[in-house]
Amino acid sequence: MxxxxxxxxxxxxxxxxxxxxxxxxxxxxxxxxxxxxxxxxxxxxxxxxxxxxxxxxxxxxxxxxxxxxxxxxxxxxxxxxxxxxxxxxxxxxxxxxxxxxxxxxxxxxxxxxxxxxxxxxxxxxxxxxxxxxxxxxxxxxxxxxxxxxxKPFGRDLATAKELNEILSSQFEEHQIYRIDHYLGKETVQNILVLRFGNGIFEPLWNSRYIDNIQITVAESIGVGTRGNYYEKSGTLRDMVQNHIFQLMTLLLMEPPNDLSPDTVRTEKVKVLKSLRPITYKDIKNYTVRGQYAAGVVDGKPVQGYLQEEGVAKDSKTETFVALQVHVDTWRWEGVPIFIRTGKGLGRKVSEVAVTFKQPPLQVFRNQATDGGQNQLVLHIQPEEGFTFHINAKIPGYTTQVRPVNMDFAYGDAFGESTPEAYERLILDALVGDSTLYTRRDEIEASWSFITRILQGWALDTDPLPQYRAGSAGPEEAKALPASIDQKWRKL
Ligand SMILES: NC(=O)c1ccc[n+]([C@@H]2O[C@H](COP(=O)([O-])OP(=O)(O)OC[C@H]3O[C@@H](n4cnc5c(N)ncnc54)[C@H](OP(=O)(O)O)[C@@H]3O)[C@@H](O)[C@H]2O)c1
CATH class of the missing domain: 3.40.50.720 (NAD(P)-binding Rossmann-like Domain)
Known part of the structure; x- marks a missing residue:
């Protein structure tokens, strides 16, 4: 196929x-x-x-x-x-x-x-x-x-392996389709086309030119009536192990030689296997978790997570996660990947921001503004498309520099409604194309990394940071990017 x-x-x-x-x-x-x-x-x-x-x-x-x-x-x-x-x-x-x-x-x-x-x-x-x-x-x-x-496919490495064993006792791997509906989204698939269908990005897509990458998947709603389910899951399991890691592997993988399911997925697995483990001793430096407290979302007062139906009063389930991860490969050495996702945040938005390094010599550094670093932002939700932030001269007698945007919006360019993720994925399974489904080694590699964090958190007895519903998350997350040049994009 x-x-x-x-x-x-x-x-x-x-x-x-x-x-x-x-x-x-x-x-x-x-x-x-x-x-x-x-x-x-x-x-x-x-x-x-x-x-x-x-x-x-x-x-x-x-x-x-x-x-x-x-x-x-x-x-x-x-x-x-x-x-x-x-x-x-x-x-x-x-x-x-x-x-x-x-x-x-x-x-x-x-x-x-x-x-x-x-x-x-x-x-x-x-x-x-x-x-x-x-x-x-x-x-x-x-x-x-x-x-x-x-999904969910397991709740840690051991249970994911167990489920894989049960499946493989009756079905061959080529018959098994582990779904992640994020991969059915047009804009997520477009990451591959953007990177490998254009000549201009790939030469820059490495640690020489990229300063950092941020992945944000923010939801403004809380857990609603799903408190019971969420208590057993939490944000790391619910969002990071699957959807966000799928985005991340597409962003960081090496160019595949062809688009066959196994070639693409083999490259994705290599990324997951190159993730630098976050063990207990690094937990405070590389992860921040939090729980939303009462606040105001979209102009309406909302209750905190601990007051939601089905949630234990002393729950330590996280509704927000921020991570700094590193992929130890030749291409990505020294480039931090910042991940931030949660519920009860100020805005519903999913995006990837790739921030490029400053030019080697910043000749405009003495101007009132040098415009800042170039950034390519891939919009996944609610808008679909991307924006390139580049610097331009402000018209006038002096050389003032200001960032301007080059925008591409899917709807404007193609004018047709994009198919629902499930439509695309079911069709792929019907024709036997598993490229957009998760392979066994892929799921186990992602759980292997996530399980270490879960084990580290289990040993951490500090109270969970709280954040006001409708805000950008816990204050502690702000300090995660260690360099002063690396800041979260505004939510
Ligand atoms: N809902 C979503 O938006 C969503 C999104 C992403 C992933 N998922 C995943 O999709 C799966 C289904 O979610 P859902 O929200 O549709 O669940 P749900 O509303 O709770 O539905 C569960 C279904 O399973 C049936 N069922 C449960 N135990 C059964 C048993 N012992 N024998 C026969 N039938 C049984 C129920 O039948 P009866 O009601 O007739 O008993 C019902 O049809 C879950 O794995 C969930 O994590 C859901």
């Missing part, structure tokens, strides 16, 4: 959604499948919902219609929705009941392509995997069989 460059035309397939009555199916999976159907990327197919609730085929179809009620589909004729709904079927069963899988096998076996989507709580992966193997649905003798596994 040749990876990212191929047009997508899946063979006839059946997709089984384990957890079909759940939130992700409602919000993302059914809308994504409907979009693929509308765009003609899926014509001969069936969708089977599998969950505990005693729904029937008809009630699943009725529920699915309500899942398509968003404004996105309001202009779509009812006839097309009906044609899609006719492809839906439902199996009501618990995940550990072999009889349910026997019924499923009858529906699924005639199809050449079989995709199983595990959209369930992680504790449920094991019985599903084993039962699929039990009825032979993992076999590829006639056609193909693939499984998509949702």
């Amino acid at each position: 040749d990876g990212l460059q191929f047009a997508k035309e899946p063979a006839p397939f059946v997709i089984t959604i384990f957890g079909a009555t759940g939130d992700l199916t409602r919000k993302k999976l059914i809308p994504a499948l409907f979009s693929l159907f509308l765009k003609g990327n899926a014509s001969q197919f069936k969708v089977i919902g599998f969950a505990r609730r005693p729904w029937t085929k008809e009630s699943f179809q009725k529920e699915a219609l309500s899942m398509l009620s968003g404004s996105h589909f309001s202009h779509i004729p009812e006839g097309q929705k009906k044609a899609f709904l006719e492809k839906l079927d439902y199996v009501s069963s618990t995940f550990d009941d072999a009889a349910g899988y026997a019924r499923l096998a009858e529906l699924v076996k005639p199809w050449e392509g079989k995709l199983f989507y595990l959209s369930t709580p992680p504790d449920e992966y094991e019985p599903i995997i084993r039962n699929l193997g039990g009825v032979g649905l993992n076999k590829v003798d006639s056609g193909w069989s693939r499984v998509i596994v949702e």
